[in-house]
Amino acid sequence: MANRVLLGNFNGDYKVRISRPGFDVMDANLNNNQLSFTSDSPEIGRIVQRGMINLVPAGYDDISDVTVNFGVTYAEIPIVLAFVNNNGKYLCINTLTSDWQDNGWPDCGVIVTTTSCTFTVHYGGSKPVSYFVIGNTI
Numbered sequence: 001m002a003n004r005v006l007l008g009n010f011n012g013d014y015k016v017r018i019s020r021p022g023f024d025v026m027d028a029n030l031n032n033n034q035l036s037f038t039s040d041s042p043e044i045g046r047i048v049q050r051g052m053i054n055l056v057p058a059g060y061d062d063i064s065d066v067t068v069n070f071g072v073t074y075a076e077i078p079i080v081l082a083f084v085n086n087n088g089k090y091l092c093i094n095t096l097t098s099d100w101q102d103n104g105w106p107d108c109g110v111i112v113t114t115t116s117c118t119f120t121v122h123y124g125g126s127k128p129v130s131y132f133v134i135g136n137t138i
Contacts, residue, residue: 002019002021002022002024003019003024003026004018004021004023005017005019006018006025006026010028011028015038015039015040016037016038016039017035018035018036018037018038019034019035020033023035045134046134047132047133048078048133048134049070049071049132049133050131051068051130051131052128052130052131053066053068053119053129053131054066054126054127054128054129055119055120055121055126055127055128055129056121063120063121064120065118065119065120066119067118067119068116068117068119069115069116070115070116070117070133072115073114073115074115075114077113078114078133078134078135079133079134079135080110080112080117080131080132080133080134081134082110082130082131082132083130083131084127084128084129085128085129085130086127090130091108093108093109093110093119108121108127108129110131117133119131
């Protein structure tokens with residue numbers, strides 16, 4: 001089985017590298033198609049899109065979806081960081097569901113594809129959501 005994750009010294013520099021399945025992360029000759037992530041890329045952590053939306057369900061037990069189109073198609077699903085403002089507290093929305101209600105209902109969620117992300121809220125009041133799309137390459 002190949003070593004796939006490196007966090008530390010690599011050829012005299014400290015790096016983070018993650019190889020794709022079947023490739024040894026310690027191989028200095030790996031190209032970007034053989035790596036899932038490398039801190040060598042100047043694009044790492046670059047915010048390529050950001051915005052704010054408002055999720056407003058029609059009623060107490062309704063579901064509201066808002067889809068944001070990226071305007072481009074990414075080679076891989078990008079990282080989307082999203083935060084909902086819940087009475088002045090910013091809570092991170094993870095993929096599919098974030099349950100921060102005591103009643104067991106998943107209140108907010110996000111589903112990400114290579115072309116868009118869809119935010120969902122189930123019941124409750126208006127939910128302002130700030131989101132950031134992070135990509136390495138387009």
